Amino acid sequence: MAQMWITMGPQHPMTHGLWTLRVKVDGETVVDTEAELGYIHRGVEKICEARDFTQVTPYCDRLCYVSAMTWANSYIYAAEDLLEAEVPVRAEYIRLISAELQRLASHLMWLGAFGPDIGNLTLMTWCMRDREMFLDLLQELGGSRMHYNYPRIGGVKRDMPIGFADRVIAKTKLFEKRLDEYEMMLDESTIWLVRLQGVGYANAESMVEAGVSGPNVRAAGVNYDVRWAHPYSVYDEIDWEPAVEKPTSVKGADCYDRYRVRMEEMRQSCRMVLDALNKIPGGKNTNYASGDEMIYTKAPTRAPEGATGFSNYECTRGASQFYIQGGGEGRGKNPYRVSIRSPMFITIPYVAKTMIGYKIADIPAIMGSFDPCIGETDR
Amino acid sequence: MAEAGENFAAFNSRALVEMVGGVTDEALKATRIKKFLGVLAGRYFNWAGRKSLFTLHLGIKCCAIEMAAAATPRFDGDRFGVLFRSSPRQSDVQLINGPISKKFADKVVRLWEQMPEPKYCIAMGECAISGGPYFQSYNILEGVDTVIPVDVYIPGCPPRPEALIDGFGLLREKIIRIGGAPSVQRASEKPVIVGED
Amino acid sequence: MVGSISLEQNTSAAEASLAAINDRFGGSGIDASVQNHSNAKKYAFVRIVCPPQHWLALAKWMKYDLGVNYCSMVTGTHFPDGPDERGWEVAYHFLRQPIQDQTPNTCTVHDVNALSGMDIPMEYEVFIPLPQGDSPTVPSIQSIWVGADWNEKETWDLVGIKFEGHVNMHRVLNPNDSPEGFHPLQKQHKLRYHDHNEMYDDPQGFMRKPADEGRVK
Numbered sequence: 001m002a003q004m005w006i007t008m009g010p011q012h013p014m015t016h017g018l019w020t021l022r023v024k025v026d027g028e029t030v031v032d033t034e035a036e037l038g039y040i041h042r043g044v045e046k047i048c049e050a051r052d053f054t055q056v057t058p059y060c061d062r063l064c065y066v067s068a069m070t071w072a073n074s075y076i077y078a079a080e081d082l083l084e085a086e087v088p089v090r091a092e093y094i095r096l097i098s099a100e101l102q103r104l105a106s107h108l109m110w111l112g113a114f115g116p117d118i119g120n121l122t123l124m125t126w127c128m129r130d131r132e133m134f135l136d137l138l139q140e141l142g143g144s145r146m147h148y149n150y151p152r153i154g155g156v157k158r159d160m161p162i163g164f165a166d167r168v169i170a171k172t173k174l175f176e177k178r179l180d181e182y183e184m185m186l187d188e189s190t191i192w193l194v195r196l197q198g199v200g201y202a203n204a205e206s207m208v209e210a211g212v213s214g215p216n217v218r219a220a221g222v223n224y225d226v227r228w229a230h231p232y233s234v235y236d237e238i239d240w241e242p243a244v245e246k247p248t249s250v251k252g253a254d255c256y257d258r259y260r261v262r263m264e265e266m267r268q269s270c271r272m273v274l275d276a277l278n279k280i281p282g283g284k285n286t287n288y289a290s291g292d293e294m295i296y297t298k299a300p301t302r303a304p305e306g307a308t309g310f311s312n313y314e315c316t317r318g319a320s321q322f323y324i325q326g327g328g329e330g331r332g333k334n335p336y337r338v339s340i341r342s343p344m345f346i347t348i349p350y351v352a353k354t355m356i357g358y359k360i361a362d363i364p365a366i367m368g369s370f371d372p373c374i375g376e377t378d379r
Numbered sequence: 380m381a382e383a384g385e386n387f388a389a390f391n392s393r394a395l396v397e398m399v400g401g402v403t404d405e406a407l408k409a410t411r412i413k414k415f416l417g418v419l420a421g422r423y424f425n426w427a428g429r430k431s432l433f434t435l436h437l438g439i440k441c442c443a444i445e446m447a448a449a450a451t452p453r454f455d456g457d458r459f460g461v462l463f464r465s466s467p468r469q470s471d472v473q474l475i476n477g478p479i480s481k482k483f484a485d486k487v488v489r490l491w492e493q494m495p496e497p498k499y500c501i502a503m504g505e506c507a508i509s510g511g512p513y514f515q516s517y518n519i520l521e522g523v524d525t526v527i528p529v530d531v532y533i534p535g536c537p538p539r540p541e542a543l544i545d546g547f548g549l550l551r552e553k554i555i556r557i558g559g560a561p562s563v564q565r566a567s568e569k570p571v572i573v574g575e576d
Numbered sequence: 577m578v579g580s581i582s583l584e585q586n587t588s589a590a591e592a593s594l595a596a597i598n599d600r601f602g603g604s605g606i607d608a609s610v611q612n613h614s615n616a617k618k619y620a621f622v623r624i625v626c627p628p629q630h631w632l633a634l635a636k637w638m639k640y641d642l643g644v645n646y647c648s649m650v651t652g653t654h655f656p657d658g659p660d661e662r663g664w665e666v667a668y669h670f671l672r673q674p675i676q677d678q679t680p681n682t683c684t685v686h687d688v689n690a691l692s693g694m695d696i697p698m699e700y701e702v703f704i705p706l707p708q709g710d711s712p713t714v715p716s717i718q719s720i721w722v723g724a725d726w727n728e729k730e731t732w733d734l735v736g737i738k739f740e741g742h743v744n745m746h747r748v749l750n751p752n753d754s755p756e757g758f759h760p761l762q763k764q765h766k767l768r769y770h771d772h773n774e775m776y777d778d779p780q781g782f783m784r785k786p787a788d789e790g791r792v793k
Contacts, residue, residue: 010486013436013465018483039483040440041749043516045734046760050515050767059512065441081615109444112451128451145448146441146537208645208675211723224673228580229697232616236580310669311615312699321649323667337761339667341649349726375440378749482751515767517760518750 003031006360010039014364016113017374021352021367028359033352037345041378048338049328053079053153053301056338061147063340064376066109067316068147069102069138071376074313076151077232078322082309082335083153085299090288091155092234093280094295097168098141098150099233100269100276104175105134106316107262107269110371111182114259117364118195123182130178133171140164155296165277165284172270179266186259196256200366202354203252211346214318216370218244219261220253226314239275240268255369262371302332317371318343342376428471428497429554431460432547435470435490439477442504442537446476449540456540461547467493472550473527476537478506478519484526491527499554501546502529505536512536579689581696583619589696590620596642597624606630611701621699628704632715638670639720643694646671647721650728652712652735654762663708666737668717670700706737716742734761 008014008021015021018039024032044063048056060075061068073095080087108131115123135145140161142148150157186192202212204220217224225242227235243264245257277284281294288294303309303326311322321341328334351370355363407413438446449456450463464470467490479487491500502523505511510521523529530553533546590610597608607625612618626634638644649669655662674695706712716739717724728739729748736759739745747754759765 010483011435011437011467011490013463016438018439018477038747038749038751039480039486040477041480041482041518042478042513043518043760044513046517046765046767047513047515050770062441062512065444077615081613084614087615113447125452128448129453132448132451132453145539146444204675206722208673209722211647211721211727213646222673222675224675224697229673230619230699231580309615310613310621310699310701312671319648319671321669323649323651323669325653337651337653339649339651339653341651341669345730346723346726480751515769517765517767 008363014117014367016368016372017377019348019372019374019377021363023355023360023363025360028361030355030358030360030363033355035349035352037348037374037377039378040374044379045338045340048335050334052330052333053083053303053335056335057151058147058149061149062375063342063379064315064317064344064373065146066373066375067102067106069098069142069150070106070313070315071320072148072151073099074311074315074320075322076153077311077313078309078324079153080299080309081311082303082307082324082326083300085154086297087155088294088297089234090159090280090282091295093276094141094156094160095151096233096235096238097160097273097276097280098138098148098156100272101134101137101168103269103316104266104273105131105138107266108134110262110368114368114371117368118192120186120189120192122185126178126182130175133175137164137168137171140167152296152299154299158290159286159288159292159295160284162285162287168273168277172273176267176270179263179270183263193256195362195365196254196259196369197248198254199358199362200255200258200354200369201249201251201253202350204247207252207350210350212318212350213343214314214316215243215261215265216253216258216318216347218242219247219257221245221247226312226319230312232311232313234276235272238272238279240272243268255365258369258371302330303327303335304332305336315343315376317373317376318347320376340376340379342379344373344377345379348372348377425554429551431462432472432499432550433462433464433470434472434474435467435494436463436465437474437476437490439475439479439483440504440506442476442507442535445537445540446474446503446543449543454540454544456544456547459544459547461544467491468495470494471497472499472501474501474503475507475523475527475529476503478511478513478516479523479526480518481520482518484520487523488526497554499530499550500527501531501533501550503533503535503543503546504538505534508532508534581619581691582689583617585689585691585696586619586698589693589698590622592693593622593642593698593700597622600637600641601630601634604630606634621701623701623703625703625705628706628714631702631704632717634702635717635720638700642672644670644672644700645675645721646673647717647723647727650724650731652731652737652761654735656708656763658708660708662705664706664712664735664737666704666706666712666714666731668700668702668704670702670721672696672698672700711738712736713738713740715740718742733759735759736762 003024003026005022005024010018010020020036022034023030044059057072060071063071108127112124112127139145142150204222207217223242223244243261245261247253247257305327307326309324313320320343323339324335325337326332328336347370355366502508507523510519513519514521531546531550533542535542594608594610605627609623610620611623612620648671652666654664704714728742731737733747733750
């Protein structure tokens with residue numbers, strides 16, 4: 001049978017974003033793939049050269065729009081490295097809580113998009129309903145459902161509102177029971193298991209060599225998490241464990257392992273949030289005014305030429321890194337160069353090669369299980 | 380009894396239908412029933428069209444997440460007839476929800492041209508209206524209305540799902556005014572902006 | 577409670593890497609040092625400044641002898657006003673991750689406090705300054721780390737630094753039909769409206785016209 005190239009073009013219900021995946025098929029089997037990115041390349045790195053350090057934060061929210069808070073935090077750590085700013089401990093706790101709540105919302109969005117790929121449309125409605133709970137909490141903190149512009153260089157914009165902690169505890173405990181419902185529905189479903197197990201093997205060594213990180217590599221049994229390997233914030237003070245999944249085959253992690261890793265990560269995020277609320281200095285029911293020294297330290301606004309800042313942060317989809325050079329326009333008020341390392345930019349070409357050898361019908365399962373987000377890929 | 384060469388079934392019914400049809404048409408036009416039926420049918424199609432706006436499943440950037448949220452149980456666009464279709468040939472509305480880069484501009488136009496009339500375009504979010512926060516970028520068009528005609532603009536970054544549903548409501552009002560009209564009639568229509576009046 | 581890498585482990589790993597690098601490459605123009613971050617927990621990392629002619633040798637040694645198995649970021653900067661020997665700079669970030677062979681049904685279990693020597697995760701930063709000019713070139717490390725592949729494509733696409741020996745270089749973020757030699761992150765390319773102070777000249781944007789008016793179909 002002749003082989004042909006099929007274009008799963010930018011407008012496609014299953015690609016979770018705007019990119020083209022060209023597959024060469026021989027009958028139903030995928031023989032070769034090619035990925036083409038760049039459909040929403042916005043030139044954020046160039047735009048940031050014309051913005052203040054504070055004005056760059058909203059752009060970083062919009063990089064990976066599904067997990068905006070983690071990307072904003074990632075940039076803020078790099079800016080703090082560059083400007084040598086101090087951060088009060090309470091602000092670190094609040095950043096941790098906001099990042100973990102965002103991680104929950106992002107994994108729910110992933111599951112809500114992954115379910116329909118496999119054919120389970122109910123998951124979309126359930127997950128988005130639960131995601132709304134966390135979006136309401138993040139809206140209380142940041143002001144908007146999706147792009148918060150919440151962390152500041154040297155702290156956070158404002159403190160947790162009164163009663164926020166009680167709402168977080170109530171919703172997180174409710175969500176832990178909902179996670180049991182999800183697992184009950186999915187882990188015993190034959191269709192789910194047949195479609196995910198044995199599909200999309202990704203080997204640990206090749207993933208690490210290719211630069212894949214985050215839950216994708218933890219699904220292959222590799223215990224690497226930036227939160228303990230290159231610690232930042234207060235992750236070493238709260239009670240958590242990295243979610244690592246034992247791969248079932250020597251060929252590596254399949255889609256089912258990647259799904260399990262994210263479910264486990266959701267449980268760990270719930271645990272982290274509850275523990276952080278217990279340990280936060282100043283108490284969880286106090287509200288300090290904006291600019292109070294408990295949550296914000298005024299940071300320098302100019303960076304001299306030659307200064308650099310680098311941050312390594314565990315975003316939802318992997319390790320994101322920012323590399324900022326100082327000395328830009330405005331006598332150092334703007335950065336000279338902002339370089340963004342997106343985990344998905346490295347993973348998507350790797351995923352395209354993972355699909356070789358499987359059937360066309362497995363493509364959505366494999367692609368969805370790696371959790372692509374094209375916003376951060378195309379910057 | 381039919382003889383060889385004679386085929387009563389092939390009696391030339393087409394000519395009969397044309398003759399009968401022509402006579403009926405003249406009669407209807409004379410009594411102005413045809414115009415009345417035309418208006419009624421137009422109104423019916425207008426009602427059916429605006430109550431079931433099939434939207435193209437195109438998710439560009441962050442506003443696509445709010446579009447997805449608008450389809451989910453809390454906000455539920457489906458009760459207004461808004462259903463997402465994967466193929467542009469089967470959709471009425473193209474919802475542009477993100478910045479259009481130079482690479483994607485001709486794909487947007489191609490999707491727009493593939494949609495059959497009557498078709499409408501909604502520009503959702505700042506990036507689609509005017510380039511948004513990326514208006515200075517070397518790769519982003521300043522608004523999708525540089526390449527395709529837009530009917531409704533929904534400001535916001537991103538607009539809340541309620542704003543998107545309101546945008547669909549304003550599109551429905553616009554359809555009542557202009558009907559399932561070909562684009563030439565729409566050149567004189569001003570676009571509708573959510574939040575005005 | 578999971579343990580994290582402590583400051584002592586991190587500092588000792590950085591010092592050990594520095595000693596190994598100086599041992600092997602000391603005095604050849606490769607300048608290595610241990611720096612501390614100013615953010616988060618102020619951990620240490622190794623910064624290496626390497627001239628382009630020694631880069632391939634250093635890269636191979638880092639991969640096979642120092643155990644640096646993760647190529648994280650490749651990026652470049654254009655310094656048109658910089659000194660003659662530093663008109664361009666290619667910046668690499670690498671990580672060393674403790675990975676072992678994964679047999680089925682096992683996880684890598686780290687007793688974090690027991691990690692030592694080359695098992696401690698470490699960050700490496702490599703800067704390669706290139707002289708002023710129009711065609712900065714640096715040897716490609718595509719064959720050494722797979723993760724450098726698309727990073728190098730992106731650096732060439734956006735900044736214009738050529739990677740010698742890179743197979744299948746193509747535009748990855750800019751459109752495929754971008755003009756030859758168009759690399760937007762070079763400093764001579766300006767943003768739209770870069771000299772327009774709209775807050776004072778045109779606060780409501782009435783005079784703003786799309787720059788691609790008439791040029792996009």
